[in-house]
Amino acid sequence: MPLRIGILTGGGDCPGLNAVIRAVTKSLLRQCGAEVIGIHDGFGGLMGPAPHVRPLDWASVSGILMRGGTILGTSNRANPLRSEADAERTLAHAHALGLQALVVIGGDGSMAIAHGLSQRGLPIVGVPKTIDNDIVGCERSFGFDTAVATVTEAIERLQTTAESHGRVMIVETMGRYAGWIALEAGIAGAADVILLPEIDYDIDAVAAVCRARAQRQRYTLICIGEGAKPVGGERTVQAWLPDSPDPVRLGGVAHALRAALQPRLDCEVRATVLGHVQRGGAPTPFDRVLATQFGNEAAQLIMRGEFNRMVTLRDGRLGSIALSDVVHGTRQVPLDHPLLRTARQIGVSLGEPA
Ligand SMILES: Nc1ncnc2c1ncn2[C@@H]1O[C@H](COP(=O)(O)OP(=O)(O)O)[C@@H](O)[C@H]1O
Numbered sequence: 323m324p325l326r327i328g329i330l331t332g333g334g335d336c337p338g339l340n341a342v343i344r345a346v347t348k349s350l351l352r353q354c355g356a357e358v359i360g361i362h363d364g365f366g367g368l369m370g371p372a373p374h375v376r377p378l379d380w381a382s383v384s385g386i387l388m389r390g391g392t393i394l395g396t397s398n399r400a401n402p403l404r405s406e407a408d409a410e411r412t413l414a415h416a417h418a419l420g421l422q423a424l425v426v427i428g429g430d431g432s433m434a435i436a437h438g439l440s441q442r443g444l445p446i447v448g449v450p451k452t453i454d455n456d457i458v459g460c461e462r463s464f465g466f467d468t469a470v471a472t473v474t475e476a477i478e479r480l481q482t483t484a485e486s487h488g489r490v491m492i493v494e495t496m497g498r499y500a501g502w503i504a505l506e507a508g509i510a511g512a513a514d515v516i517l518l519p520e521i522d523y524d525i526d527a528v529a530a531v532c533r534a535r536a537q538r539q540r541y542t543l544i545c546i547g548e549g550a551k552p553v554g555g556e557r558t559v560q561a562w563l564p565d566s567p568d569p570v571r572l573g574g575v576a577h578a579l580r581a582a583l584q585p586r587l588d589c590e591v592r593a594t595v596l597g598h599v600q601r602g603g604a605p606t607p608f609d610r611v612l613a614t615q616f617g618n619e620a621a622q623l624i625m626r627g628e629f630n631r632m633v634t635l636r637d638g639r640l641g642s643i644a645l646s647d648v649v650h651g652t653r654q655v656p657l658d659h660p661l662l663r664t665a666r667q668i669g670v671s672l673g674e675p676a
Pocket residue numbers: 332333334335364365397398399400401403428429430431432433434435567568
């Protein structure tokens with residue numbers, strides 16, 4: 323009897339998901355002749371009255387390496403741990419499908435669900451998915467490089483218009499409570515000010531940088547992570563989704579910063595919120611390679627029978643850690659991170675008082 327393995331994508335989509343699906347499937351088909359069953363719409367495909375699935379063969383995963391999004395669809399609401407009845411139905415569907423194991427490609431919430439289902443007896447291998455690069459235990463996740471490339475290009479485009487008008491341009495990135503995207507794209511795009519959720523910014527310090535640059539270079543580029551906040555202030559919440567287990571949606575901090583900055587400056591201030599363009603489109607070559615490695619590693623874990631673990635990259639090496647070690651916390655930028663030092667030393671302001 324060949325192995326029968328399920329695979330699903332959970333949480334927000336992310337460039338590189340299809341590359342993982344392809345690598346898991348090809349690796350399992352080639353190396354052990356497994357049957358691979360694609361599950362639609364994240365855990366949603368196992369929670370309905372009947373499973374929503376389709377077999378994945380070689381042809382169905384050919385040509386998807388470079389496609390953004392996920393051919394399986396995803397959900398950031400479906401949660402089989404919401405009730406005991408949901409958990410039981412999910413496990414019953416997995417059992418009826420004959421799944422010996424499940425590959426869950428998702429974020430922290432999906433890993434929490436994977437951990438809960440694994441404790442109820444379903445063997446699981448996790449693959450970390452986040453453009454924010456904030457999953458505990460993994461130093462770089464696929465999708466992040468693509469997001470950084472998109473933001474970097476946006477900053478470059480804002481530079482020419484900022485310079486022409488002598489304006490302050492604010493660009494807001496995604497990232498939730500972690501500033502990785504803002505930090506790396508800010509440095510790659512030559513931002514003058516980088517504001518992160520990890521370092522509360524001093525509005526007067528930011529205004530002082532803009533005024534000094536107005537004298538010298540006429541314009542200022544500010545890159546701000548959506549979770550950043552001023553000293554003594556609050557994060558900017560865009561929406562509250564009561565039916566989501568993770569109900570806070572951040573967003574709009576660029577507009578809040580613009581409103582605070584404009585009265586302090588003579589020049590005009592404009593805000594751009596990049597939003598979901600950071601998550602869409604084709605993965606970069608780096609993300610295609612990383613996602614392929616993650617997918618293949620997940621298949622190896624399955625074939626070795628190493629379950630209830632998540633694939634990781636640590637110190638540049640592929641490995642895995644127990645799901646139970648992943649489910650708590652967010653990987654933020656440490657305050658002693660070398661990139662922060664580099665930024666300060668080359669004169670980039672992090673919104674700290676002079
Ligand atoms: N704290 C949580 N506990 C349990 N389930 C969660 C939690 N947060 C999110 N989820 C569930 O996890 C999935 C999406 O979250 P996740 O994988 O973290 O992706 P993202 O962070 O991109 O939304 C959904 O199925 C959602 O219902």
